[in-house]
Amino acid sequence: MDHATEVDILRELLDLQARGTPFLDDSWVTTDVQRYRCAEVFARERAGIACALPQIAAHSSQLPGSGAFLTLELAGKPLLLVRDEAGAVRAFLNVCRHRGAQLVGERSGCRRRFSCPYHAWTWDSGGSLVAVPHEKSGFPGLQREAFGLHRVPCQEYGGWIWVVPGGGAIDVDFHLGDMAADILGMGAQEYEVFACTERDTAANWKILVEGGIESYHFRVAHRQTIAGLFLDNLSSYRCFGPHIRSVLPRSSLPELRDRPEAEWRLGRHANVLYTLFPGSQFLLQEDHFVWIQGMPLAPDRTLLRIATMVPKLANTPANADYWRRHHHLTSVTLEEDFVLAEGIQRGLASGANAQLNFGRFEGALARFKNSVEEALARGA
Ligand code: FES
Ligand SMILES: [Fe+2]
Structure with missing residues (x-):
């Protein structure tokens, strides 16, 4: 993000703070609870969104060299990611072409x-079938080239490995649109995973995204952890197609009034949260960022991956305690959100609410809802 944009955002937030009002939409909106619990809605979202759009499957540093591989499940597809002999990343379905066994059981490793x-x-790392025991007697005439591993579209972009789990073309730059400059500007290829936590969470994936894109809850839900670090219910956001950039000012924001704009730095006075549609979030902090990946498993279940991403040059044994403390604070704070989300999910079935409500200062939730509906309409 260039400095002029940083100043524009900070000026807008200072103005809102001076007027004592949060960023307000014209009206508040409601949303039907069925969209969080209906199996038919979930199936449409899986086909039209999770399988159809480019999604982050890994960070580039997780496949450090030729032969490095990792396995994961995304949008119901078992995937095998491999860095081939030439250094390019390839993605395959992790399924044997003989009788369908799971090909690789390990989460990660290195092999040719x-x-x-x-x-x-x-198979080799390019997905070509290279050996079949008792081939001549058992499979006479077998054309090996017809039994390569099933390919999944894959692209390494901006320090991340993206796939389209359901197949088809992949164009991450097109998918990110006007958000691409910010994502490339993060320089994620200069970072690596310091620590990563997985959490099988009993909540719909959309409830978990919604929990991250408003600051209305900070003073209440995070009163034991980070509430004091932020201004109450003050944030701004901007949509780039279906992607959202949220800015959450810290308590230090008002100090900027006494300083020249040339000295203003967004990262020092606010956290920036990128929500990449549909399932990735990057929470930028002063000297590192948090990568949150939501992987829907069922209408009421989402696998969350929370990784603390630190600059490679600063990922030293001497800094390990410092990064560990950050990862711990992030985990404790997000746990407050996840417990609330699970409570919402349990309450959906009670019949207490036919609809949920998004306030005028929760406008990003309404935008996210629209993005889901638009993506489903495109895929229909
Ligand atoms: S199922 Fe894989 S070799 Fe037979
Ligand atoms: Fe939160």
Whole structure:
């Protein structure tokens, strides 16, 4: 983000703070609770959103060199990501082409060949079938080239490895649109994963996204942790297509009034949260960022991955305690959000609410809802 944009954002927030009002939409809106619990809605979202759009599957540093691999499940697809001999990342379905066994069981590792644990059909890192035990007697005339691993569209972009789980074309730059400059500007390729936590969470994926894009709850829900660090119910956001950039000013924001604009730095006085549609969030802090990945498993279940991303040059043993403290504070704070989200999910079935309500200062939630509906309409 260039300095002029930082100053514009800070000026807008200072103005709101001076007027004692949060950023307000024209009206408040409601949303039907069925969209958080209906199996048919979830199936449409999986086909039209999770499978159809580019999604982050890993950070580039998680596949550090030729032969490095990792496995994961995304949008119901078991995936195998491999860095091939030439250094390019490839994605395959992690499924044997003989009788369908799971090809690789480990979460990560490094190897040049992938041999099925059932009967040892074997592929190289480019996905070509290179060995079939007793091939001549068992499979006469087998055309090996017809039994390469099933490819999944994959692109390394901005320090991240993206896939389209359901197949088709992949163009991350197009997907990010006007958000691309900010994401490239983060220089994520200069970072690596310091610590990563996974949480199987009993809540719909949209409730979890919604919990991150308003600051209305800070003073209440986070009163034991970070509430004092932020101004009450003051934030701004901007949409870039379906993606959202939220800015959450810290308590130090008013100090800027006494300083020349040339000295203003957004990162010193606010946290920036990028919500990349549909499932990735980056929470920028002063010297590192947090990567939150939401992977929907069922209408009422989402696997969350929370990673503390630190600059490679600063990821030293001497700094380990410092980063560990950050990861701990992030985990404790987000846990407050996740427990609330699980409570919402449990309450949905009670019949207490046919609809939920988004206030005028929770406008980002309404935008996110629109993005989901638009993506479903496109895929219909
Ligand atoms: S199922 Fe994989 S080799 Fe038979
Ligand atoms: Fe929160």
